Amino acid sequence: MNPPHDRDGRLGVGIIGAGHVGPVLGAALAGAGHALVGIAAISEASRERAHTMLPGVPIMEVPRLIELSELVLIAIPDAELPNLIEGLARAGAWQPGQIVAHTSAKYGTGVLAPAVAAGVIPVALHPAMSFTGTSIDLARLNECYIAVTAPTPVLPIAQALAVEMGGEPVVIAESKRxxxxxxxxxxxxxxxxxxxxxxxxxxxxxxxxxxxxxxxxxxxxxxxxxxxxxxxxxxxxxxxxxxxxx
Incomplete structure (x- = not known):
């Protein structure tokens, strides 16, 4: 995995979660030129949503998705986030140098500590809007502020991702999350x-x-x-x- 400064700006993006948020943000990042390597979806409804919003993007198991991704975008319910991060760390899934971003309003980057211990770059991105899980949301992102929390050296990366999603980044301190x-x-x-x-x-x-x-x-x-x-x-x-x- 190459460090961020060696990349040409085009990332291989894997999305964990095909609820209302993940596929929409994936489509936004694809529109900004990033390559979607896959999405993890469990229920039939989430699979249908993934196919609708991200046609041609393969549905993958989480470990394989992480293995192939430079940016892992996690869009799952708050209650599931800590266990997912820790469980994948115990399994040795996280890769040094890859960016791991979650979309929870509740958490900053502290919840990503088990992944950080494995060498990932932590980012928290929360779009301050209500999602429908449809293409309508792509237009709404252009009027949306995105709460960004990240270590100071990583903030430019996090802010750039927010802009590429279509929103306006607003930095929220970890202590104020x-x-x-x-x-x-x-x-x-x-x-x-x-x-x-x-x-x-x-x-x-x-x-x-x-x-x-x-x-x-x-x-x-x-x-x-x-x-x-x-x-x-x-x-x-x-x-x-x-x-x-x-």
Whole structure:
């Protein structure tokens, strides 16, 4: 495995996880010129999603996928991440010099410690958006901020990957990752609850497809609230050290 500075910028990418996130980010990286060597998918639904989003990309077992990849992108549920990293380390799967990136909001690079001990380059990349697992998400990535956590020497690599995915990198310190995750979860859960309650009320008074009525209102209300807090657009590579609105 060649060190990052010896590469021409085109990486062989393996994706672990074919839920809503992994195939979309894989497609984004492929669009940026990287080569997808394979994807690990377990369920029938995830296999279908992988075939739809990444036609021609082979579905592989995880150990073989890691063996062939210069960049391993892990997009699995938070609860599964630590055991996966540690289990693959015990199996001797990780390769010195390869980049290992996960997409969890909850964790920084600390969760990758067992892989780092084997010589990998650790990166945490979390796109701050809700994924559908379809091509719609590729356009939405262009309006998305991606939380980046990595050791200082690796930050340029992590930021470049975020840009190649289509997003705007925002550096989150390792010590602030849990705060970031809390903010993301709060916004997501609140939004889902508000939409569910409002659409149920409108449906109850006989309005057909209430979401079409609420969509412009919710978007404008959120835009207005964020503007009142201070617009942070146009400020690339910002480092957030606590207050996510600063």
């Amino acid at each position: 849990s705060d970031y995750a809390e903010a993301i979860a709060t916004a997501s859960q609140f939004s889902a609850a508000v939409v569910e309650q409002s659409t149920a009320i409108l449906a109850g008074i006989g309005i057909d497809r209430p979401g079409r009525i609420l969509a412009p209102l919710i978007r404008s209300a959120v835009d207005n609230a964020l503007t009142a807090r201070g617009d942070i657009s146009g400020l690339p590579f910002r480092e957030l050290d606590g207050d996510l609105s600063s």
